Amino acid sequence: MRIFPLPRAVGFVARAGLVVLVYVAIGRTIKFSEMAIELTASLAYAVGGAIMLTLIQAAICAYRWIVVARATPNVPGFRPSFLAYMEGLFVNQVLPSVVGGDALRVIRWREYGVSTAEAVVSVLGDRVFGVLGAAVLALVAVTQLWSFDVGQYWLPVAGALAVAAILGCIVFFVLASSQWIPGLLQRSTRLVRFAERIASVDLGRTDFVACTLLSIAGQVLAGVSVLLIARNLGIQTPALVIVTVTALIVLISMIPISLAGWGVREASFLAILLPLGVSAEKAVLLGVLFGLQGLLASLIGGVSLLLQLSSPPDD
DSSP states (O other): OOSSOHHHHHHHHHHHHHHHHHHHHHHTTSOHHHHHHTOOHHHHHHHHHHHHHHHHHHHHHHHHHHHHTTTSTTOOOHHHHHHHHHHHHHHHHHSOOSSHHHHHHHHHHHHTTOOHHHHHHHHHHHHHHHHHHHHHHHHHHHHHHHHTTOOOTTHHHHHHHHHHHHHHHHHHHHHHTSSHHHHHTTTOHHHHHHHHHHHHOOOOHHHHHHHHHHHHHHHHHHHHHHHHHHHHTTOOSOHHHHHHHHHHHHHHHTSSSSSTTTTHHHHHHHHHHGGGTOOHHHHHHHHHHHHHHHHHHTHHHHHHHHHTTTSOOOO
16 A cells, blocks of 8 residues: 555655755855854854744735635634644645645635635635745846846746746636636536636735735745845845845745755755855855745644644634
8 A cells, every 4th residue: 555646756756856966966066164164153043033034924924815715704813824824834844745735724724614615715826926926026036136237047037937927827816807717617517616616716906915915025024034144144145136036036946846945945046146246155055044944933833733723622
């Protein structure tokens, strides 16, 4: 009896292999002794501050999730939704999983009486808004890098990725407010029902603007957390560049080709910051610490998952 389906196991091994290959390649370009010199007590405090900012970002994202599902009956309050969000973050960061955390969020809301379809749509909508916020700032990052005359071959690709992500989000919202999806899927009853549920999601203009602003604010907080660590490392790259580049790297890390973004995140910081005069060691360490603080912040979700804190109280 297989615990994991074969395709899933193959995908996991492939992503793990990519992480190993990236770290091997990075290891050939940096001196670990110089990285070790940067590990000071003040850096630990900076990471602690970044963890606090990440928790605030998670709270903003949890509130956005509730706003997305405002018209849905039985939506839990902020506390259980925040804990469910942190549990999902823990699963995606620690296991790690691509969509396992999202599935857990759906399960938690179902326990409060939200239907499966409505819970799935709420998580999907929340995800799309998260991508939109990262893509908007990523586009700003690309324009900033061009202004610094960073003529790297990957810059047009990064710009295309940001534009494609924004257009993809717009297409989703257009489809969600129309009846196109049910018409295209008439031959599948199950898909039609799910598509009709998507089409029934009606975000008012105020809600759409609010969710977009919340998404951008969350990504800015992520960038500020990286800026806090960067300044402690002596990286003097302009703050706007650091903040927006973080969103670009988050957007790249959303592509499910590695485990929780490891390897891709560090390689991205290296590729972007090295032409700006940042040493390879500091760029890679910044990426590692950014990932590590996110992992540590998600441990709250692990505690909640262990103690079932996000579940409804027993009658």
